[in-house]
Amino acid sequence: MFGAGGGTSSYQEMEETDLIVMWGSNAREAHPIFFHHVLKGINNGARMFAVDPRRTSSAQWADVWLGIDVGSDIALSNAVAREIIHSDLHHRDFIEHATAGFEAYAESVEPYTLERGQEITGVPAAAIRQLAHEYATAATAQLCWTLGITEHHNATDNVLALINLALLAGHVGRYGSGLVPVRGQNNVQGGGDMGALPNRLPGFQSVADPDLRGKFERVWGSAIPEKPGKHISLMHEAMDEGELRALYVIGENPLQSEADAKQMERRLKGLDFMVVQDIFLTATAELADVVLPAAGWGEVEGTFTSSERRVQRVRKAVEPPGEASDDIELLSLVAREMGHDWPTPSAEQAWDEMRSLSPLHGGMSYPRLEGAGGLQWPCPTEDHPGTLFLHGRLWEDETGPKAPFFAVEWVPPVDELDDDYPIRLTTGRRLDSYNTGVQSGRYPSPRRIHGVIDLSPEDGARLGVADGDEVRVSSRRGAIEAPVRIDRSLRPGLAFMAVHFPDDTDVNQLTIDSWDPKSGTAEFKATAVRIEALVAG
C-alpha cells in the first residue's frame, strides 16, 4: 500500500498493540503462526474485534464479533468512518499533515449512518459504534485482513476502505499501529517482492517506468516489454479469446483453485501447450504436455519472506529425490534448450543480482541474513538495520507524497440471492489443510473435516438434515453433492464450504468468476446457492 505491497507492521507489534481488528480473516485456522502473535497480543491485554460472516474460531477470541453479511465490508467500514468523524475522533493533525482527499472522503461516507450500516451489514448499530470508538481511541491498533476482503469482485475497493480507516485514525506508520494483509503461503510475500506480478519488477518497481526498465535491461542484457503482463483473470479472458495459447504453471493448481472450475477445465484443455513445474503431480499437471519435477522445501537454497517482510534464509538439507531439481536449475535448463547461453547461478548469485537491482533488498547479503536471523525490507544498504514498520515518514516533518483517501461505495455481491438461490455460500480454509489439498491432502490428520457443506442449525432443521446427510448444492453455474455438517458458527441463510477437497466436493463448480478489475481476484466468497436434501434411495 502507498506504493509497496506489504504489511506495514511486524509480528512483534501484534504482541504489543492495544487493539487488533481481524477483518475477513480466520487466521486462527488459515494463518495459525500469525495468530500465535495475535494471541500473545491478546494475552498481553490487547482487545480484539473480529469482522466475519461466520463466528469462526478466530472470532471466538474476540471481545466483539461483528457478523457482517457477505460482501458488505465497505458499508461497514464507511459507517465506522462516519461515526468516527461525527464523534470528532478522527486524527485531525495526522490527516492534515500526511493525507490527501479527506474532505471528499468524509462527504462520501456521510450517507453511511449507523442505521444504514446495520441495514446493509446486519450488524447491530451499537456494535458498529463500539468498533468505531475503540479503533479511533486506541493508543495503537492493528487492522489485519485476508481473503475475506480480497476474494470479492470489488477486492481493491474493500482494501481501500480499510486503509481509509487507518488514515482516519492515524493508525499507520508508527510502532504498534498498522495495516496487515496476512499472507497465506510461507513465501507469498517473497513471490510478490520478486516481481511475480504482471506490472512489477523485483522490489515493486514499475514496468511502466522506462528508467527502471533500463536499469534491469542493462543487467539482464535483454529488452523488457513496456506493456504490463496479464493477471490471472485477464489470462482467463485471453484463453477464452484464443489469444493465450501456451501456459507455464509453476507451483500452482489452477484447475482446482480457480473459481468456476468447469470453465477453467475447458480453458486449460483448449491450450496448445502447457508446462507444469511442481513438486507434485497435481490435477493441473495431469493435463500438461510437459511436467517438470521441482524441488521442495528443505531441498533448495534460497530465501523465504514472511508477512512481516522479513527475508529469511532457507537451506538445503537433503538432495531432491529422483529427477527433481530446484527452480533456478529448471528455468536455466529451459533457457538453454531455447538457445540462450544461461549458466545455472547459485541461489546466492541470483539473489545478489536481484538485490543489486531492488533497493528494498539492497543491503540483504546472505551473511547478513544469516547473522541477523532475517531482515525486514526496506533494507537498502549493507549498514541499514531493516525496517520494523513502514511509512514512518508520514509522521515526520517531510512526509513525502501524501497518503490519499479513496472514496469507495458499497455494491452488493454479483451473484445475487433470490427465491431460486436463497442461501449465501462462502468459502474458506480449515486448520489442517492447505488450498486445494495438493500438499496437505497426502497425509491423514485427526482434525480433518472432509468435504462437507456447513449449515446453520436452523437451516439444517428447516431442510430436515443432520450431520452426514447428503444434500445437493446448486448455483447458477453448477451443482455438487456434499454431506452436511451442522455448524453453530453460521446463522440462518449462510453456508460454508472449504476449498480443500476439489476431488470430491469441488466448491469451485459453484463459485462465480466475476473478478476485480484492479486486482484480478475472483469473488470466491459470495455465491448464491440452493440446497436440497437428497432423499435416501
Next chain:
Amino acid sequence: MDIRALLDRPTADERDAVDAVLGEPASAWEGGAFSPLDGHVAYGGHATRARRHLLLPALHAVQDAVGSVSRGALGYISERLTVPPAEAYGVASFYALISTMPRAETLIHVCDDIVCMQYGAGELMAAVEHALGPPGATGQLSWAPSPCLGQCDRAPAALSHAAGRGYANHAPAAADSLSGVEFDELPIGLIRQDPSQLRLLRHIGVVDPTSLDDYIDTGGYADLRRAIDMGRESVLAALDASGLRGRGGAAFPIGLKWRGVAEARGDEKYVIANGDESEPGTFKDRILMEGDPFAVVEAMTIAGFATGAGKGFIYVRGEYPVAERRLRHAIDLAGEAGLLGDDVAGAGFGFELEVRRGAGAYICGEETALFASIEGLRGEPRQKPPFPVESGVFGKPTSINNIETLVAVLAVLEMGADAFAAIGTERSKGPKLFCISGAVSFPGLYEVPFGTSLRELITMAGGIRDGGEVGAVLVGGAAGSFVDRSNLDMQLTFEGAAEARTGLGSGAIIVFDDATDFAPVLRRIAQFFRDESCGQCVPCRIGTVRQEEALARITADRMLGGMSDERERLDDLARVMTDASICGLGQTASSAVQSAIRLRLRGAPW
C-alpha cells in the same frame, strides 16, 4: 479457548445451578435461546475470560445441586466461561470433592487418617461397609474413605454430602448415626482453658458467632478503629515491632509481607485468608472460623486497610461447611453495618470480602496453588519468585495469611506491639495455638505462649490416655517430623523445633503411645502424599508413589533385596523430593518417614 463444545446438554437443574452463579446467559453464544441478533454479533473475549475464577464455584453449585458434575453440566459451564471442556474437566477432576462420575445421592466421607485410626475409624468403616456395601457405590447412600477432615479433637470423623442439601460434619461419628444423615451443626470444639486468660481463643464459645452485635459488645471492631486511627504506616510499624510471624508453617514476618504489598506497584491488590487447613492433625483455623468469624473478617479488613488491597478472599476448606456458612453470614452482617464496602466504617477506604470454598485438595493450602484454585485453574503451585507480594492471585500483589496469623494481628493492635512481643521467646513471639490430638486424654486446641515445652503441652491435654507412655509425637502434621520421648522437653518455638530436627508447621501435635506400631501410620502418611501430589513436577509425582510402594513392600515382606536396599531407595527418594520438588508438598513428603527411620520407631523400616 478454541472450544470444541461437548454435545451433551445440561439438565434444567444443572443449568439453574450454574446460572445461579454466573447469571442468566446473555445470548445464544452463552447457551441462551437464539435470537436473530446472535447471528450478527457476539460479545466475549477478555470480559468473559475474566470470569474464569467462577469455574470452581460453578462446579460446586452443580455438585451441591445434583451430587456430581455431568458432561452436560461441564459443557454448559465451559460454554458460559469460554473454557475448553477438556480444561474444565482437568479442573473438576483435580478436586477430591467434585465428582465427574455419577455417585450416590448422599456420600459419606469417612476419615481413615492417622488420628481417627487411633479412635476406631477402622471399626467405623467396617460397620459402614457392612451397612452400605463397598465404597463408591451409586444409588441413595454410599461412602468413601477420606484423608483428615480436621475434626481430630473429636475423632472419629465423617463428612456427608447430600445432593440438594450440601455438606455436614459428623464427629465423633458412629455408624448408626451415619445411615440417617443429620444436618445439624456440631458445636464448636471445646476449649478447656479459661477464656479470660487467652488472647486468640477468648471469644470461642463465649461470643455468639452469628451475632455482630454480640461481637461488638465484647470489644469487636475496636481494633479496626484503632488501626484506622493509627494510620497505615503505624499499623505496619506495630506489626514489625511485634515480631509476629506467620502461623501457617513458613513463619514469614507479617509486617514485611504487608509492607511488601502496600509498597507494590499498581492499584489492584489482594489480601487472602488461607483457611484451607488440610494438614492432617490440624483444626485450629476451623475452630477460629467457626467460633470467631467476625474476628477473621475484622482482621481481613485491617489487612485491606494496611496493604491498600481493595479486595479480599477467605479460602475455606471444602470440608468445613460450618466455617463457610458462619463467615458468609459474618460478611453479610459486616456489609450491612458498613464495615465492608465502598467506605469502610466511614474511614474513606473500600474493601470487599468474598468467601471461596475449596474442594478437597491438600495442595491448595500452598499459597500459589491456592491462587490457581481461586483463578479457576487446577490447584498447581507456581515457581517462586515472583513472590506473591509482587505477583499473587490474578498476577497482582497479594498478601496471603493464615487464619491464626490474622487473629493474632488483632492481638497486636489491642495489646500493643511491645506487650505482644514480650510474650514468648526472643525469636518466637506472641501466643501460639497448638492442636493436640491422638493418644492424649483431652485432645483439643490449646493456646500457650511460645516457649512452652512439648511435655507441658501434653500435660495440659491430660497426659497419655489410659495411663500409657509417649511413644512418639508427630510435630507439624503429615508434613512434619516425629520426635520421641527423649525430646519431650523441646521448646515449642521455631528455633526449638529446628533444634529437635522438626518444624512447628501448622501447629499439629499428634501423639502416639508406646504401644503404637508405626508401620500403618507411615503407610497412611505415604498414601496421603501420593494422593495429594498435584502431579505437576516429576520428583513429587513419581517420588510419592515410589515411597509408598517401598513401604508397602516392606510391610508385606516382599522387599526388593533386603531392608538396607529398600532403605537406600527411600533415602534416595527423600533426597530427590526434598531437593527438586517445586513446592513444600514434595519437599516434606518424606520427612515423617525419614524421621521415623532415624528414631527407629517400632514398625519403621530401620
